[in-house]
Amino acid sequence: MTQNFEIAVFEGDGIGPEITAPTVEILKKLAAQSGGYTLSFTDAPAGAAHYAKTGESLPKTSLDAARAADAILLSAMGLPDVRYPDGTEISPQIELRKILDLFAGVRPVTVRAGQMGPLTLPEGRDIDFVLIRESTEGLFYSQGAGEVTEDEARETLRITRKTSEKLFKFAFNLAQNRKDQGRSKGEVTCVDKANVFRAFAFFRALFDAEAKKHPELTANHAYVDATALWMVQKPWDFDVMVTENMFGDILSDLGAGLMGGLGLAPSADIGEDHAVFQPCHGSAPDIAGQGLANPFAMILSAAMMLDWLGTTHNNAALLADGKRLREAVEGIVSSGTGLTRDLGGSAGTADAAKSVEAALFTPASTAAAS
Ligand code: ATP
Numbered sequence: 001m002t003q004n005f006e007i008a009v010f011e012g013d014g015i016g017p018e019i020t021a022p023t024v025e026i027l028k029k030l031a032a033q034s035g036g037y038t039l040s041f042t043d044a045p046a047g048a049a050h051y052a053k054t055g056e057s058l059p060k061t062s063l064d065a066a067r068a069a070d071a072i073l074l075s076a077m078g079l080p081d082v083r084y085p086d087g088t089e090i091s092p093q094i095e096l097r098k099i100l101d102l103f104a105g106v107r108p109v110t111v112r113a114g115q116m117g118p119l120t121l122p123e124g125r126d127i128d129f130v131l132i133r134e135s136t137e138g139l140f141y142s143q144g145a146g147e148v149t150e151d152e153a154r155e156t157l158r159i160t161r162k163t164s165e166k167l168f169k170f171a172f173n174l175a176q177n178r179k180d181q182g183r184s185k186g187e188v189t190c191v192d193k194a195n196v197f198r199a200f201a202f203f204r205a206l207f208d209a210e211a212k213k214h215p216e217l218t219a220n221h222a223y224v225d226a227t228a229l230w231m232v233q234k235p236w237d238f239d240v241m242v243t244e245n246m247f248g249d250i251l252s253d254l255g256a257g258l259m260g261g262l263g264l265a266p267s268a269d270i271g272e273d274h275a276v277f278q279p280c281h282g283s284a285p286d287i288a289g290q291g292l293a294n295p296f297a298m299i300l301s302a303a304m305m306l307d308w309l310g311t312t313h314n315n316a317a318l319l320a321d322g323k324r325l326r327e328a329v330e331g332i333v334s335s336g337t338g339l340t341r342d343l344g345g346s347a348g349t350a351d352a353a354k355s356v357e358a359a360l361f362t363p364a365s366t367a368a369a370s
Helices: 016-034 048-054 060-068 092-099 161-180 198-211 224-233 245-258 296-312 316-335 349-361 363-369
Strands: 003-010 037-043 071-074 104-111 127-134 187-192 218-223 240-243 268-270 275-277
Touching (some): 003 060, 016 037, 016 071, 016 296, 016 349, 104 245, 127 161, 161 198, 161 240, 218 224, 268 296, 275 296, 316 349
Parallel strands (some): 003 037, 071 275
Antiparallel strands (some): 104 127
């Protein structure tokens, strides 16, 4: 029997609705063509504009829809002028991470031959690695609870065995999947500062314990400062990297920079029972409503969602469509034509989405996929 998957869709604020609509359209067409799975979509209103209208930023009905869904597709939330009474920004996506225990922030970095970017790739080498950022503890553990006196400020970093064990298991499983797909060599690098901090020596010891369970994969360590250097000097050498929350926060923006900008950077926040897929960028209020937003990061996030659903539900049709969708976007980016303004082109959101549809559904591409 064909498997159906419920997707909760948070279209969010700013450019969110503009990039969500064409992404959902593409997903519907892929599913209709595949026949190997079906998707149903539930709208989940939330975010800053919703708060301004109703006084609620994450209504219970939307949270319930997220909990009940097989996967959550989210664009971007928050608007600079809409804030809670205490002055903090509206960010239900961060609340979802905590409520649903989404401990693994997955940030793929891919740069294909021909793609414009800050680095010149050596002949025959692509960049294709995944940075996994622990997303529920680390230095962010004390967020909002740091101690500040007249003379001193303190924030506490927290690393737990429970979360680290889940995180490292996830990292090695991901490396195994990538290796099985022929996408990489099967190597996991633990990024830490174990030479200076005891907490990171603890983190590394837990990584080593998980590594022992995966003799078919290679396990490495790297200090975070050296990693920043190598991400610029030889990013093609990395496969899967796993790190603490704050280090991951910083390195993932370096990764987005390698790709040529936020408009191309997808992400996922994954837990044991739930997963949210969303672009790395924010709601870009400066260009909202003008049809200028780049939809590629959102579409690549949707491709990650298909891939994750395919892996967790053992569904080959979903896996194939996740790969097909990612490669369609990568093909357009490598070709250098049909790009939006943030990538140096002149295409609008609708044109860019149409290029993806053309790559997926014109007779030649359809024949190649079947
Ligand atoms: P947040 O704090 O919510 O991450 P931010 O203020 O740091 O948000 P963004 O909203 O991501 O940042 O916007 C940063 C810049 O990047 C803006 O100039 C915005 O227009 C641009 N930008 C972000 N996303 C896109 C996109 N999809 N297409 C084109 N430009 C974008």
